[in-house]
Amino acid sequence: MDQNDMGADLAKVLISKDEIDAKLVELAARIDQDYAGKDLLLVGVLKGAVMVMADLARALHSQVTMDWMAVSSYGMGTKSSGVVRILKDLDTDIAGKDVLIVEDIIDSGLTLSWLLGNLGSRGPASLKVCTLLRKPDAAKVEIDVEYVGFDIPNEFVVGYGLDYAEKLRNLPFIGTLAPHVYGG
Numbered sequence: 001m002d003q004n005d006m007g008a009d010l011a012k013v014l015i016s017k018d019e020i021d022a023k024l025v026e027l028a029a030r031i032d033q034d035y036a037g038k039d040l041l042l043v044g045v046l047k048g049a050v051m052v053m054a055d056l057a058r059a060l061h062s063q064v065t066m067d068w069m070a071v072s073s074y075g076m077g078t079k080s081s082g083v084v085r086i087l088k089d090l091d092t093d094i095a096g097k098d099v100l101i102v103e104d105i106i107d108s109g110l111t112l113s114w115l116l117g118n119l120g121s122r123g124p125a126s127l128k129v130c131t132l133l134r135k136p137d138a139a140k141v142e143i144d145v146e147y148v149g150f151d152i153p154n155e156f157v158v159g160y161g162l163d164y165a166e167k168l169r170n171l172p173f174i175g176t177l178a179p180h181v182y183g184g
């Protein structure tokens, strides 16, 4: 699927597929180096992180294991309220393990802040975060993130795992929505 398939729904391509690929290779090289000699567990946060997880994991030279969590933020009809519900928990006991959370985006930071608290209480040997995107201007909570792909403006983005009403996740790039789509 490419930009032409999107018709008028997209305003612009913010980050191209080539830029994403190059950034993931760069992040993977750092991760390979930082976790050399360790057994790394990647924890992908469904559903948005599916693409990042798949491509990042394949860019790594180290052997890793992978697990998934699905969480949902809810409250007052708005997303990212900070009140998080586990829809699918890990299959793995992470006590004593080196864990890297893999996210597509950190927006307010509330989801990740909750996740760090939750996973941190399970006694991992280490717990760090890798995110493809981060919106510094949207942060409601400061989080120490070890691996960041791109800092982006405070705009709603779609593609490469990120949805608009569950659509557009399968775009191979990151784009912004045309104003008529979201009523802007």
Ligand SMILES: O=P(O)(O)OC[C@H]1O[C@H](OP(=O)(O)OP(=O)(O)O)[C@H](O)[C@@H]1O
Binding pocket: 045, 046, 047, 048, 049, 072, 073, 079, 080, 103, 104, 105, 106, 107, 108, 109, 110, 111, 112, 162, 163
């Ligand atoms: O920093 P925050 O403001 O908390 O937002 C970030 C969260 O929002 C997205 O998930 P979303 O709730 O859209 O679910 P999805 O991954 O299933 O699309 C993303 O994958 C993060 O988990």
Ligand SMILES: Nc1nc2[nH]cnc2c(=O)[nH]1
Binding pocket: 105, 106, 107, 108, 155, 156, 157, 158, 159, 162, 163, 164
């Ligand atoms: N699709 C999408 N989901 C999000 N969740 C938090 N921020 C965003 C965003 O900008 N786009």
